[in-house]
Amino acid sequence: MDEVFLEETGGYIFALLLISIVLFFYLRGKSRTSKKNVKKIEEAKNLGLFEPVSLHPFVNENICIGSGACIEACPEKDILAIVNGRATTVNASRCVGHGACFHACPVQAIALYIGTEKRGVDLPHVSQEFETNVPMLFIAGELGGMGLIKNAVEQGKQAVIYLNKKLKKDHKAQFDVIVVGSGPAGISATLKSAEYGLKYKTLEQDTIGGTVYSFPRSKIVMTSPMDLPLLGKVKLVETNKDELITIWSDVISKNNIKIDENEKVESIVKEGEIFKVTTDKGDYTSFSVILAIGRRGSPRKLGVLGENKKKVFYRLLEPEHIDNQKILVVGGGDSAIESAILLAHGSNTVHLSYRAEAFSRIKPKNLENINSYSQSGKLQLLLSTNVVEIKDESVVLNRGGNSEDLFEIENDLVYIFAGGELPVKFLEKAGVRITKKFGEAILSHK
Numbered sequence: 165m166d167e168v169f170l171e172e173t174g175g176y177i178f179a180l181l182l183i184s185i186v187l188f189f190y191l192r193g194k195s196r197t198s199k200k201n202v203k204k205i206e207e208a209k210n211l212g213l214f215e216p217v218s219l220h221p222f223v224n225e226n227i228c229i230g231s232g233a234c235i236e237a238c239p240e241k242d243i244l245a246i247v248n249g250r251a252t253t254v255n256a257s258r259c260v261g262h263g264a265c266f267h268a269c270p271v272q273a274i275a276l277y278i279g280t281e282k283r284g285v286d287l288p289h290v291s292q293e294f295e296t297n298v299p300m301l302f303i304a305g306e307l308g309g310m311g312l313i314k315n316a317v318e319q320g321k322q323a324v325i326y327l328n329k330k331l332k333k334d335h336k337a338q339f340d341v342i343v344v345g346s347g348p349a350g351i352s353a354t355l356k357s358a359e360y361g362l363k364y365k366t367l368e369q370d371t372i373g374g375t376v377y378s379f380p381r382s383k384i385v386m387t388s389p390m391d392l393p394l395l396g397k398v399k400l401v402e403t404n405k406d407e408l409i410t411i412w413s414d415v416i417s418k419n420n421i422k423i424d425e426n427e428k429v430e431s432i433v434k435e436g437e438i439f440k441v442t443t444d445k446g447d448y449t450s451f452s453v454i455l456a457i458g459r460r461g462s463p464r465k466l467g468v469l470g471e472n473k474k475k476v477f478y479r480l481l482e483p484e485h486i487d488n489q490k491i492l493v494v495g496g497g498d499s500a501i502e503s504a505i506l507l508a509h510g511s512n513t514v515h516l517s518y519r520a521e522a523f524s525r526i527k528p529k530n531l532e533n534i535n536s537y538s539q540s541g542k543l544q545l546l547l548s549t550n551v552v553e554i555k556d557e558s559v560v561l562n563r564g565g566n567s568e569d570l571f572e573i574e575n576d577l578v579y580i581f582a583g584g585e586l587p588v589k590f591l592e593k594a595g596v597r598i599t600k601k602f603g604e605a606i607l608s609h610k
C-alpha cells in the first residue's frame with residue numbers, strides 16, 4: 165500500500181515538476197519578448213515613430229487577452245507588439261489603417277482611432293455625401309480621414325454620384341467638375357465623371373497613382389476587391405504597385421481619359437456659384453470641385469531659378485537604377501540623408517547641400533551613416549550652403565547665405581527634400597472648416 169502511495173505521489177511530483185519547468189521556460193520566453201518589445205517602444209519614441217499621425221489601433225487593455233492575432237493579421241511590420249501579456253502599439257505612426265487588427269481580435273479589444281490626447285489630427289468637415297461646408301466642394305479619399313486604396317476608390321466614385329445629382333445644367337463655368345489629385349480617389353472620381361459624360365478636368369501635381377506610385381516596387385499592397393468605374397469589379401487582395409498602376413493606366417487609356425500631370429493646384433476660390441481654380445500653369449472655372457489630394461501634402465519648393473527643369477525631383481524612386489550621374493541632394497532631414505546615402509553608389513558623384521551648419525533632429529542611425537559616408541569620401545557634404553540657381557549642367561550655390569560667396573558644381577540631377585506643405589492650409593484657404601481630433605474612434609465595435 166505504502167509502495168503504491170509512494171509511486172503515485174512520486175508520479176504527481178514528477179508531473180508537477182515537468183509542468184513547472186515548462187511553465188518556467190514559457191514565462192521566461194514571454195518576459196524576454198516583453199523586454200524586447202519595451203526596447204522597441206523606446207526606440208520608436210526616440211525616432212518619433214511612436215505617436216500616430218493618422219489612423220491607428222487603440223487597444224483596450226481591460227479586454228485584450230494577448231492572443232497576438234492582431235500582430236499576425238497586420239500586413240505592415242512592428243506596428244503592434246505584446247508587452248506584459250497585452251497588445252500595444254509600437255510604431256503607430258506607420259499604421260496605414262488596414263483595420264486587419266480590428267477584425268482579427270478574437271475579443272474585440274481593438275478600435276481604430278484618429279489622433280491621440282497628445283497629438284491632434286486636423287480633419288475637414290464632410291457630409292455623408294463627401295461635401296464640405298462649401299457647397300459643391302467635395303473631399304474624397306484619405307484627406308477625409310479614412311485611409312486605404314479601396315476606400316479612396318469608393319469615395320471618389322460616390323462623390324461624383326452625389327455631385328451629379330446637384331449639377332446645374334446651365335451653369336457658366338468651363339467644367340462641371342475639376343478633380344484635384346490622381347491617386348486612387350482622384351482616378352476613380354475622374355472615371356465616374358467620364359462615365360456620366362461630365363465636362364471634367366483632372367489636375368495632378370505629380371504623376372498618376374498618388375501615394376501608391378511612391379511605394380517601393382517590392383512592397384506587397386493589401387487591398388480588397390473594388391468597383392472601378394468604366395472597368396467593373398477588380399478582384400485583388402494581395403498585389404503590388406505595378407499591377408495596380410497598370411490597371412489604372414489601362415482603363416484611363418482605353419477610355420481616352422485625360423489627366424493633366426505636373427500641374428499643381430494652388431488655390432480654389434468660390435466666386436458666386438462658380439469655383440476659380442488656379443494652378444501653376446493657369447486658371448480654370450468649374451461648377452464643382454473634388455479634392456482628392458490625400459494627406460501627404462505637396463513638396464516645398466526652393467523657389468530658385470531653374471527649379472522647373474526636368475532634372476529636378478522631389479522624391480526618389482529606384483535609386484539603384486541611377487548610375488554615373490552627378491547628383492545634388494538638398495535638405496537636412498531624414499529623407500534627404502537617406503536619399504543621399506542610397507544614391508552614393510557605383511560611379512555616382514553625390515553632394516548634399518544643407519543650409520544649416522549641422523544636422524539636428526534626425527535619426528541617430530542616419531547621423532552616424534552620413535558622417536561615415538562623408539569621412540570615407542563616398543559623398544561630399546556642403547553644410548551652410550544654399551542653392552541659388554539650377555542650370556542645365558551645373559548648380560550655383562552660396563555659402564552661409566552670402567550672395568557674394570558663390571560657387572558652382574557640375575550637375576546632372578537635383579533631388580530636393582525641403583519638407584512639405586500640408587493640405588490643411590490649402591483647405592483653410594478654400595474655406596473648408598477643419599477640426600482637430602484628439603483620439604476619436606473611426607471604427608469600433610460599440
Ligand SMILES: Cc1cc2nc3c(=O)[nH]c(=O)nc-3n(C[C@H](O)[C@H](O)[C@H](O)COP(=O)(O)OP(=O)(O)OC[C@H]3O[C@@H](n4cnc5c(N)ncnc54)[C@H](O)[C@@H]3O)c2cc1C
Nearest residue numbers: 305306312313345347348349369374375385386429457458
Ligand atoms: C507606406 C504606405 C503603405 C501603404 N500600404 C497600403 C496598402 O497596402 N493597402 C492600402 O489599401 N493602402 C495602403 N496605404 C494607404 C494608401 O496609399 C492611401 O490610403 C491611398 O493612396 C489614399 O488615396 P488618395 O487618392 O486619397 O490620396 P493619395 O494616394 O495620397 O493621392 C493624392 C494625390 O493628390 C496629388 N496632389 C496633392 N496636392 C495636390 C495639388 N495641390 N494639386 C494637384 N495634385 C495634388 C498628389 O500628388 C497625389 O498624387 C499605404 C500608405 C503608405 C504611406
